[in-house]
Amino acid sequence: MTARFLITGGTGTTGRRVATALADRGTSVSVGTRTPAPDDTRQVRFDWADPTSHGPALADAGAVYLVPPIGDPDPARLMVPFLERALDAGVRRFVLLSSSAISEGDPGVGEVHRALRQLAPEWAVLRPSWFMQNFVTPGHLHVESIRAADEIVTATGHGRVAFVDAGDIAAVAVHALTDERPHNAAHLITGPEALGYDDIAKTVSRVARREIRHRPVSVARFGERLAATGMPEEFAHMLAAMDDRIAHGSEDRVDPAVERITGRPARGFADFAAAHATEWAHSR
Incomplete structure (x- = not known):
């Protein structure tokens, strides 16, 4: 095209x-x-x-x-x-x-x-699925709480997410925009494995060389935490409700769309974390 x-x-x-x-x-x-x-x-x-x-x-x-x-x-x-x-x-x-x-x-x-x-x-x-970049983008709640308090705060409990690299999403998008034959389809795009935030905290701890913990909170408390960042209140509580769905298994799934469409495997979180270890330096 x-x-x-x-x-x-x-x-x-x-x-x-x-x-x-x-x-x-x-x-x-x-x-x-x-x-x-x-x-x-x-x-x-x-x-x-x-x-x-x-x-x-x-x-x-x-x-x-x-x-x-x-x-x-x-x-x-x-x-x-x-x-x-x-x-x-x-x-x-x-x-x-x-x-x-x-x-x-x-x-x-x-x-x-x-x-x-x-x-x-x-x-x-x-x-x-949820972006790996949420853990390294300046201003995002997760990266700021890692830097300032050595913690990741969510309302996901033990729910798991197949976090995906934005580069993989973009690669699928480019194919969808340029392939001669239109896709005319919806693509579920995930990373190669579903991980809980406890798993994410352990991986970040390893590459950042200090202990990072996952601190679960209630859905209401997480919504308040998001709104306190300046996010519109309605949108903040919508995102908090998504965390509750994760806690009940909504994102515990893996799909091979990245490899099927681009011809290469999706990036794993361990590789992503190793490449971004300096992003989690203390801000205090």
Whole structure:
């Protein structure tokens, strides 16, 4: 498939990786961001909440990578009208970043998933598990609590998650955007093994060379903890509820989608942790 690609959320965790991989292939890429850098000719202004930015960003685009607006508990109200606008502008292929915790038709991004399947001629929905990058991205609750208090706080209990590297998600996205045959499917994307947060704490302890513990808290307390970071309260409690579902086994599963689609195995957490050991240096 040859076309110009619009990457919404183009400076974010997966978006920048997708944009870089496409550019490395010699394709034409527009990186959508609310604040384009004046010296980056690939960046274009794109704001989900500002429809006047949509038309210019979509000019000559044939495919779009859709990253939902961060922290919005009702992204469908912005994304579905954009999808319709993009189809009217001639876009044929869409790849949506969703979540393993969200099924088609669920409130929010699940509604976008359903609209995409019903309206788009060529589409894919990526449903990744929790990102490994949550443990190293500055400002994220987990990395900050590791640095400041030698702990990871969750409401997951003994539940397990097949954490996935954002690089693997991006690799699947690039295939979904560029493969000659459209995927027209939803892909569950996981790492190679399901791990509890106790397991994560042990691995981080080993590479950081100090003891890191997992401290379980109640769902209500975790929601309050998230909201205290400045996260919108409704969104914080939605994320806390996801932790409760993890505690009851919702993410205890592994899928071979990464290897099936890209031809290489998904990255394991031990390898990821070894490569990021310096990220967990004390902040105190």
